[in-house]
Amino acid sequence: MAVFGYARVSTTDQTTENQRLEIQAAGYVPEFWHADTVSGKAHARQRKEFGRMLDKLRAKDVLVVTKLDRLGRDAADVLATVRLLADMQVEVVVLQLGKTDLSSAAGKLLVMMLAAVAEMERDLLVERTQAGLERARAEGKTLGRPLKTTPEQRKAMIEGYAAKIAVSALARQYGVSRATVLSVVKPA
Structure with missing residues (x-):
């Protein structure tokens, strides 16, 4: 035993x-x-x-x-x-x-x-969490991780990508990952 x-x-x-x-x-x-x-x-x-x-x-x-x-x-x-x-x-x-x-x-x-x-109890916790998130959205709060780039930087990335600047070059220029650049220039 x-x-x-x-x-x-x-x-x-x-x-x-x-x-x-x-x-x-x-x-x-x-x-x-x-x-x-x-x-x-x-x-x-x-x-x-x-x-x-x-x-x-x-x-x-x-x-x-x-x-x-x-x-x-x-x-x-x-x-x-x-x-x-x-x-x-x-x-x-x-x-x-x-x-x-x-x-x-x-x-x-x-x-x-x-x-x-x-x-x-677990279901009630999920319900309370969802209600809190909906209230935050209704109050205009931004949920999730803070963005790594400013609106100006995102606009410049889109323009740079349209001008055929490589994704890797844009990532180095703005100090972010290639995935971040791609999420800006090719949103889901």
């Missing part, structure tokens, strides 16, 4: 260290540690480290995660992942849930309810 720890964060700005510390504080010392930096939108089986971990897991092993949403992207994915692990005879410990047998009828119900709530 081996103990596996798994953590996931969404961006490279985040770290899985807090999840590791939480697992250790709960008394688990994972012999194998797997962590992914991938959006919660990716299904569990699409995650590189999760897939590697699945290849190593054997019957009677223990998988420890801090929260249920580490196991999948939505209610269906979490349930499928829990079923897969149960079929593999792997004990899944979700610290958020305490010592609940996720393969029991009550455990399955709990997993489904919590995964559905997590999915709803």
